[in-house]
Amino acid sequence: MGDFFANIGNFWEFLRHPLGGVACLAGGLLCIVSAIGVLRFPDFYTRLHAASVTDTSGAALILIGMALMAPNWLVLVKLLCIFIFLFLTSPTASHALVNAAHVAGLQPRIGPVGAANPEDEA
Amino acid sequence: MAYFLGLLAALVAFWLGNSGHYKPLMLGFGGASVLLTMILAYRLDIIDREGAPYVRLPQLMKYYPWLAVEVVKSNWVVIRACLRADLDITPTLAKIKTTCKTDLARVTFANSITMTPGTVTVEIEGDKLLVHGLYESGTEPEGFIEMDKRCAAACDPKETRA
């Protein structure tokens, strides 16, 4: 039985680096996707939604990938701290940003945009 | 006193987890820094419910996994919207009413809405939230009822819950 657990441990040691690499790569691709969204969307409020993809899934995937490749537990604690800080501050910063824009009187574009709107040529 | 001990435990755990050196000299420096932080926090008068919010941690731990699933689901929608060859978004503003009573529950609710991609809280006025959404179907008030209920269950004390 102990042999079995040792085997699983070895297998995990072998597996966790490729898994972490794949998670990091997926997070990096999500970062590109959200940057494309920030470039494409028509106004500030919609761009904010695209940017929040990086803040949530992109950052989470990259941090999980780094945690899978962590050499020791100190690194794990630091990654956990970054995770908590990032997920506490990013919605707050987004809300502060959109609230400032709203108070300053920036009007959001309401209604269908692009293919959903027949009069829109873009 | 409970808040004091909670902050102390959190600071000690933070120092131990980040340092990695456990020689007596380093531990002494760590203890001194923790003590200095406690004195500063006491002088700033921030050792209260907001400065050490550990009382509701077990209930919040039940809330966060559900929130993570919601975030993943709505992420998929926004990623598809970003990558479609033709944009088909319909930005919408909606007013949401919340049943949360305490400030902490309202903040948790508003932050959860902001954290799920595709919806963002623009303004909070009393128990009404102004929400901007990427799709009209994603900002219907019915869609937020469950999140509202779970936030109230996680953060509101029992006697104020409706």
Added chain:
Amino acid sequence: MTAAALIAILIGMVLLLVRALMGPTLYDRILAVNAFGTKTVLVIGLLGYVMGRPDFLDIAMIYTLINFVTTIAILKFFRYRSFQVPLARRVDPAKGGE
């Protein structure tokens, strides 16, 4: 694999920089800079892994907090044109607030 992820994030950062330079309004620029900061945190962490020095994570942790403070400070400055304004107004006169 890690290096590929690093390059992917850097491409995303360049695209965000384009938005920060183009941005029609101030808020677009702040949004781009804020997202740029989040990506910088991830790049610093991944760079530590690529170079075999995970100590870089300490810097990444500090950068997370500084990024947040920066965003709030810029927004506060452009709303009040000054840093010497309390962010929360005291409304209770019994407690000696203004």
